[in-house]
Amino acid sequence: MTKQAPVLRLCISCRKTYDRKHLLKITKDHKQGIVFQNGMGRSAYICKSKKCYSDSKIKKKLQKALKTFLKPEFIDIFEKEITSFNDYPNKGI
Numbered sequence: 580m581t582k583q584a585p586v587l588r589l590c591i592s593c594r595k596t597y598d599r600k601h602l603l604k605i606t607k608d609h610k611q612g613i614v615f616q617n618g619m620g621r622s623a624y625i626c627k628s629k630k631c632y633s634d635s636k637i638k639k640k641l642q643k644a645l646k647t648f649l650k651p652e653f654i655d656i657f658e659k660e661i662t663s664f665n666d667y668p669n670k671g672i
């Protein structure tokens with residue numbers, strides 16, 4: 580069977596489930612550290628709603644979900660990632 584069921588994932592901020600391709604994946608990769616969309620390791624997903632990614636508690640939630648410490652610079656990189664992800668939806672998946 581080659582049925583393509585959508586892969587549902589939970590947004591760690593609003594706790595709603597979405598199709599995987601509408602979510603930004605943040606992974607604590609074993610080798611590369613924190614990576615977006617790729618990587619192997621513990622992952623968390625965030626939806627593209629501004630309410631979620633600009634939540635003041637988002638860093639804390641991510642740290643908890645990924646069980647890691649995120650550098651202060653992380654949030655800037657993260658915001659850039661998720662806003663550009665908004666403009667260019669990932670068509671590769």
Ligand SMILES: [Zn+2]
Pocket residue numbers: 590591592593594595625626627628631
């Ligand atoms: Zn959300």
